[in-house]
Amino acid sequence: MSLRDLMAEAIAKAIDDAGCTALDIDTVIVGNMLGERLSGQAHLGALAASLLPHRPPALRAEAACASGSVAVHTACALLESGRAETVLVIGAEKMTDATNEVVAAGLMGAADADLDSPSGLTFPGIFGLITARYMHEWGLTREQLNLVSAKHHANAVLNPFAQFRTAIPAEKIGQSPLVADPLRLLDCSPVSDGAAAIILSTKTKSDVRLAASSLATDAVSITERPTITSFPASREAAERAYADAGLRPSDISVVELHDCFSIAALISLEDMGFASPGEGISLYSQEPDIAVNGTGGLKACGHPVAATGVKQIGDVCKQLRTGKKRYGLAQNFGGACATCCVHILEHA
Amino acid sequence: MSLRDLMAEAIAKAIDDAGCTALDIDTVIVGNMLGERLSGQAHLGALAASLLPHRPPALRAEAACASGSVAVHTACALLESGRAETVLVIGAEKMTDATNEVVAAGLMGAADADLDSPSGLTFPGIFGLITARYMHEWGLTREQLNLVSAKHHANAVLNPFAQFRTAIPAEKIGQSPLVADPLRLLDCSPVSDGAAAIILSTKTKSDVRLAASSLATDAVSITERPTITSFPASREAAERAYADAGLRPSDISVVELHDCFSIAALISLEDMGFASPGEGISLYSQEPDIAVNGTGGLKACGHPVAATGVKQIGDVCKQLRTGKKRYGLAQNFGGACATCCVHILEHA
Numbered sequence: 116m117s118l119r120d121l122m123a124e125a126i127a128k129a130i131d132d133a134g135c136t137a138l139d140i141d142t143v144i145v146g147n148m149l150g151e152r153l154s155g156q157a158h159l160g161a162l163a164a165s166l167l168p169h170r171p172p173a174l175r176a177e178a179a180c181a182s183g184s185v186a187v188h189t190a191c192a193l194l195e196s197g198r199a200e201t202v203l204v205i206g207a208e209k210m211t212d213a214t215n216e217v218v219a220a221g222l223m224g225a226a227d228a229d230l231d232s233p234s235g236l237t238f239p240g241i242f243g244l245i246t247a248r249y250m251h252e253w254g255l256t257r258e259q260l261n262l263v264s265a266k267h268h269a270n271a272v273l274n275p276f277a278q279f280r281t282a283i284p285a286e287k288i289g290q291s292p293l294v295a296d297p298l299r300l301l302d303c304s305p306v307s308d309g310a311a312a313i314i315l316s317t318k319t320k321s322d323v324r325l326a327a328s329s330l331a332t333d334a335v336s337i338t339e340r341p342t343i344t345s346f347p348a349s350r351e352a353a354e355r356a357y358a359d360a361g362l363r364p365s366d367i368s369v370v371e372l373h374d375c376f377s378i379a380a381l382i383s384l385e386d387m388g389f390a391s392p393g394e395g396i397s398l399y400s401q402e403p404d405i406a407v408n409g410t411g412g413l414k415a416c417g418h419p420v421a422a423t424g425v426k427q428i429g430d431v432c433k434q435l436r437t438g439k440k441r442y443g444l445a446q447n448f449g450g451a452c453a454t455c456c457v458h459i460l461e462h463a
Numbered sequence: 464m465s466l467r468d469l470m471a472e473a474i475a476k477a478i479d480d481a482g483c484t485a486l487d488i489d490t491v492i493v494g495n496m497l498g499e500r501l502s503g504q505a506h507l508g509a510l511a512a513s514l515l516p517h518r519p520p521a522l523r524a525e526a527a528c529a530s531g532s533v534a535v536h537t538a539c540a541l542l543e544s545g546r547a548e549t550v551l552v553i554g555a556e557k558m559t560d561a562t563n564e565v566v567a568a569g570l571m572g573a574a575d576a577d578l579d580s581p582s583g584l585t586f587p588g589i590f591g592l593i594t595a596r597y598m599h600e601w602g603l604t605r606e607q608l609n610l611v612s613a614k615h616h617a618n619a620v621l622n623p624f625a626q627f628r629t630a631i632p633a634e635k636i637g638q639s640p641l642v643a644d645p646l647r648l649l650d651c652s653p654v655s656d657g658a659a660a661i662i663l664s665t666k667t668k669s670d671v672r673l674a675a676s677s678l679a680t681d682a683v684s685i686t687e688r689p690t691i692t693s694f695p696a697s698r699e700a701a702e703r704a705y706a707d708a709g710l711r712p713s714d715i716s717v718v719e720l721h722d723c724f725s726i727a728a729l730i731s732l733e734d735m736g737f738a739s740p741g742e743g744i745s746l747y748s749q750e751p752d753i754a755v756n757g758t759g760g761l762k763a764c765g766h767p768v769a770a771t772g773v774k775q776i777g778d779v780c781k782q783l784r785t786g787k788k789r790y791g792l793a794q795n796f797g798g799a800c801a802t803c804c805v806h807i808l809e810h811a
Contacts, residue, residue: 157572158527161801172678179506196543224505330520453509
């Protein structure tokens with residue numbers, strides 16, 4: 116399926132599910148990172164709008180792997196400004212037509228082309244460094260880290276939208292091929308095609324509402340960071356989201372977070388206040404009070420870059436409804452968390 | 464200069480000119496089209512925010528050649544929503560490090576990769592078709608068309624920011640090398656490096672305000688248009704901008720419009736109500752009541768894709784102040800006007 120076909124399928128399903136028709140959509144926002152490089156296609160806002168009969172005003176938002184959630188954040192501003200009443204947000208990425216080299220080079224656009232890329236780093240390399248440093252600082256073991264991807268894979272077994280629906284025993288994670296020491300293949304989210312679409316409206320009634328949408332930024336290059344085992348943008352975005360929603364971490368029942376690599380899940384849990392620094396693994400070694408990546412996360416659902424941030428919000432919504440829970444949180448970041456966007460959803 | 468250096472210079476100048484400091488900026492929006500393809504750099508929102516001491520929340524907006532104005536439009540929504548009080552908008556493009564083939568392929572990302580690109584079309588080709596059809600429909604002559612670029616070049620002589628500050632006699636335009644019949648080299652805006660930055664604030668007082676910001680969309684592919692000699696997105700964006708500002712075309716004194724190719728200036732003037740269909744050339748053959756591309760437009764200032772839409776707004780602002788005029792309009796479009804964004808500025 117092409118980028119256009121992926122978007123068309125997601126749009127049709129979102130409209131089917133929503134309490135409105137295509138003609139109610141007055142604005143379209145597309146999150147996408149790699150269309151220009153991998154599909155020769157920019158201008159995806161207008162392209163997506165062309166899939167609707169009335170071609171409403173449209174634009175594309177990009178913030179590397181956070182493009183999807185940043186598109187949702189932009190939609191919030193348009194809705195709150197009164198410029199829009201019903202916004203279609205699409206996250207889409209087509210990655211599997213290109214060679215691994217081209218995809219890896221494209222993804223390195225999320226890092227700093229002057230400060231990071233010339234050293235030969237790739238994102239598995241960057242997160243390999245982060246993992247090694249985290250293990251050094253906190254004594255995390257390979258056996259403990261195995262639990263993260265194993266749990267995410269187990270969660271995906273019942274998710275019909277997951278790329279990988281196979282349970283994988285924890286010990287197999289640590290036996291998978293080495294990618295960037297200490298990271299192994301099954302620590303890494305895959306290259307994926309995919310699209311997700313949601314409709315946000317101030318006009319149509321829904322049992323779920325966005326209680327907060329917050330965006331924070333950090334240095335793009337890891338060379339400009341005081342530490343690489345905590346991400347200030349994630350902390351800041353989560354703190355602001357809690358403040359805006361009038362909540363604390365303990366109020367949240369469902370979390371979808373950005374496990375582009377297994378270590379990112381632990382750091383994100385700590386930065387967002389679900390665990391103390393160095394103790395993120397406790398949510399995998401014990402039965403936690405909250406559902407973390409109940410759908411399988413990026414590891415098992417796949418990580419079609421910009422689709423992820425939109426998909427997470429749809430998935431938090433589904434889990435709140437199914438589990439009859441009140442509050443859920445979606446955290447999506449770009450690069451080594453140079454951009455982080457956190458959304459909190461409230462289910463009535 | 465790299466994309467980063469271009470942005471840094473524009474940001475420093477905007478802050479110098481504004482009644483605020485860098486620390487007042489609470490949000491950064493970057494318009495950019497080709498960074499991923501030509502500089503290996505996505506994630507330009509965070510990269511630009513990294514150039515400020517406090518790294519405020521940031522994102523990138525893209526809509527092909529309309530990326531700059533769409534970034535401004537997004538800033539308006541963030542300001543109106545109350546999420547932001549002072550937004551730095553940067554449009555930037557680095558084009559001259561790549562070969563012509565790579566630049567042309569990148570720019571074709573603004574067209575439809577499935578419906579337009581396989582035919583071998585490039586943008587000079589698309590606007591060559593548009594020019595030929597316009598000449599057929601309205602009897603426009605080569606000699607008349609020469610007046611457009613000649614006027615824009617004459618206007619640029621006194622603009623220190625223009626890429627080309629040489630006056631070019633009208634007959635030389637028609638003698639320049641053929642690019643895509645009937646379009647000649649001097650009908651085409653050039654490949655350029657550049658950046659422009661403006662600061663929009665609801666907190667800081669200014670003698671100039673944005674009176675309207677409107678966005679409209681059309682089919683990306685010219686194969687899906689009923690006509691190619693009028694651009695509905697431009698008509699719609701202008702009509703909505705006039706309505707939002709409570710104005711008519713005759714109230715406007717200063718216009719900066721999107722003359723990516725000379726024919727686009729004529730069509731834009733007609734679609735925005737400054738001339739009847741087929742009569743856009745009258746604003747070049749007679750002395751008009753309004754200043755059209757008084758800075759030199761895309762033809763003479765250069766067209767560093769996403770910088771253009773931001774630069775136009777800065778230039779309308781300067782002209783309103785210098786000429787002691789009240790209303791000015793900036794029109795910026797993407798592709799063959801699949802995205803059009805119109806801003807109206809009011810000078811007190």
